[in-house]
Amino acid sequence: MKQAIVHIALVVRDYDEAIEFYTQKLHFTLVEDTYQPEQDKRWVIVSPPGSQGTTLLLAKASKPIQNNFIGNQAGGRVFLFLGTDDFWRDYQDIVDQNIEIVRKPKETDYGIVAVFKDLYGNLWDLVQFNKNHPIYKRIK
Structure with missing residues (x-):
């Protein structure tokens, strides 16, 4: 299946x-x-x-x-996760587009992540997973 x-x-x-x-x-x-x-x-x-x-x-x-x-589909939690193959490229683009950053970039055990808001206020993670993370191969 x-x-x-x-x-x-x-x-x-x-x-x-x-x-x-x-x-x-x-x-x-x-x-x-x-x-x-x-x-x-x-x-x-x-x-x-x-x-x-x-x-x-x-x-x-x-x-x-x-x-x-509208803008609160997850009750204030991060709702969607945007995986990237180049965190700093995409983070800089989000900043350049004047999209609101809620949490600045942070290195974690699974990769690097920042939180931003979409036009309605839904929270998104921008995340680049480390090579040893199971999701890494899905977005590589």
């Missing part, structure tokens, strides 16, 4: 502002942007550069209760 997590839904306020942030500031690829008339919504998928794994489904809040979770 082979399974995979294909998409993670990220609740957003507006499709276009979310697409702009992820494609322009984080350099994600816009994989799909398809209007679904039967539900009056768009199917918007973005992916980190060079990634063949899980993608983000940018899901516009469509009910009042969903608005409460």
Whole structure:
């Protein structure tokens, strides 16, 4: 048996502002942007550069209760983890893009990590894993 997590839904306020942030500031690829008339919504998928794994489904809040979770999908914890093959290149790019850094870079036993906020306030780890970490080979 082979399974995979294909998409993670990220609740957003507006499709276009979310697409702009992820494609322009984080350099994600816009994989799909398809209007679904039967539900009056768009199917918007973005992916980190060079990634063949899980993608983000940018899901516009469509009910009042969903608005409460924009920017706080994990209750204040780091929600998403962006693995990189060059931490300092990507960290400097995030700084240059004026993306808010919440925790400055830190060397750990598993690699180097910093925490940043996306346009809505969700917390992300930017992480480069050490070569002996099990995840290293998945993003190398």
